[in-house]
Every structure is written in C-alpha cells, then in structure tokens.
Amino acid sequence: MxxxxxxxxxxxxxxxxxxxxxxxxxxxxxxxxxxxxxxxTGSESPVVVVLSGSMEPGFKRGDILFLYMNKDPIRAGQIVVFNDGRDVPIVHRVIEVHEQRDSKEADILTKGDANPHDDRMLYTSSNRWLQRKYIMGRAVG
Structure with missing residues (x-):
C-alpha cells in the first residue's frame, strides 16, 4: 500500500x-x-493603445497602434507617440518640424486631431517644443 x-x-x-x-x-x-x-521596430513600446478621444475620428479610444522608429527625419503629418516624463504616452499628429541646420536635431510640435490647440501645454514646463528623444515611435499604416 x-x-x-x-x-x-x-x-x-x-x-x-x-x-x-x-x-x-x-x-x-x-x-x-x-x-x-x-x-x-526600434521602438521601446512597439504596441500602444489609444487612451483618449483626442485623435478622433482617425483613431478612437481603445484602438491598437503598431509603432516603429528609425533614423528617418520626423515630418509634419506623421502620427507619433511621445512621452516626455508623463505616466502615459500620448498619441498625436506632428504639425510642425523645425530642423536645425548645424545638427540633426529637430524641434517638433504636435496636436491631437480633435483638439483645438497644439500640445505646448502638455510638454514639460521648460519646453515649448518636443525633442526627438521623447518620441517613442511612429504609427504604422
């Protein structure tokens, strides 16, 4: 037993x-x-979920975006995901890019499609422009 x-x-x-x-x-x-x-993908977060309605009607809350990041310059009209020290990354469209001649750096301004104003209020207090280092990736598709 x-x-x-x-x-x-x-x-x-x-x-x-x-x-x-x-x-x-x-x-x-x-x-x-x-x-x-x-x-x-070259992105620290290759998949993100849209958390707000700021990009409607193109992207609704809950939509899943696939990101990539390469060395190509960021251009106006592209949809990017950025995080400049906040808890949650933000998905918005690039509306202006100011490239510096002496370096490959660029100052970037974004805006949600459904928002009336640009994102300067969202950037950290000392920045009126977004730097490339804060961009996590560009939306694919």
Missing part, C-alpha cells in the same frame, strides 16, 4: 512540475516575442 501512495505523490509532483515548466515556457516565449518586436 505504501508503494501506491508514494507513486501517486510522485505522479502528482510530476504533474505540478510539468505545469510550472509549461507556464514558464509561455511567459518566456511572450517575453522573447516582445523583446524581438522592440529590436525589429
């Missing part, structure tokens, strides 16, 4: 161990896919 009881405990332990390994594989696979997307 002791042998059967011991065998059942061993089988139960193996099942738990097998489930834990399977869960670990799923989590590891998701992390590898996420890190791969970050590498391929």
């Amino acid at each position: 002791g042998w059967i009881e011991e065998n059942m405990k061993s089988t139960h332990f193996r099942q738990i161990l097998s489930q834990a390994i399977s869960l670990g594989m799923v989590i590891s696979s998701a992390l590898i896919i996420w890190k791969g997307l970050i590498y391929i």
Whole structure:
C-alpha cells in the first residue's frame, strides 16, 4: 500500500512540475516575442493603445497602434507617440518640424486631431517644443 501512495505523490509532483515548466515556457516565449518586436521596430513600446478621444475620428479610444522608429527625419503629418516624463504616452499628429541646420536635431510640435490647440501645454514646463528623444515611435499604416 505504501508503494501506491508514494507513486501517486510522485505522479502528482510530476504533474505540478510539468505545469510550472509549461507556464514558464509561455511567459518566456511572450517575453522573447516582445523583446524581438522592440529590436525589429526600434521602438521601446512597439504596441500602444489609444487612451483618449483626442485623435478622433482617425483613431478612437481603445484602438491598437503598431509603432516603429528609425533614423528617418520626423515630418509634419506623421502620427507619433511621445512621452516626455508623463505616466502615459500620448498619441498625436506632428504639425510642425523645425530642423536645425548645424545638427540633426529637430524641434517638433504636435496636436491631437480633435483638439483645438497644439500640445505646448502638455510638454514639460521648460519646453515649448518636443525633442526627438521623447518620441517613442511612429504609427504604422
């Protein structure tokens, strides 16, 4: 009788161990896919969700956007996601770009399509323009 009881405990332990390994594989696979997307797209956050109605009618709340970021200059009309120190990234359209001749830096001004004014009030207090380092990516599509 002791042998059967011991065998059942061993089988139960193996099942738990097998489930834990399977869960670990799923989590590891998701992390590898996420890190791969970050590498391929060049964006620190390759997938974002629109959280407000500031880009309606083009993008509604809850829409999912795929981002990419490369070395090409940012142009007026592109939709970008930026985060200049806030908790939540913002999805808005670039309305003005002022490129500096002596460097590859640019001053960028954004605005939500449904907003009456530009985003200068959203930028940190010392900045009237957004720098490229704050842009997480451009919307694809």
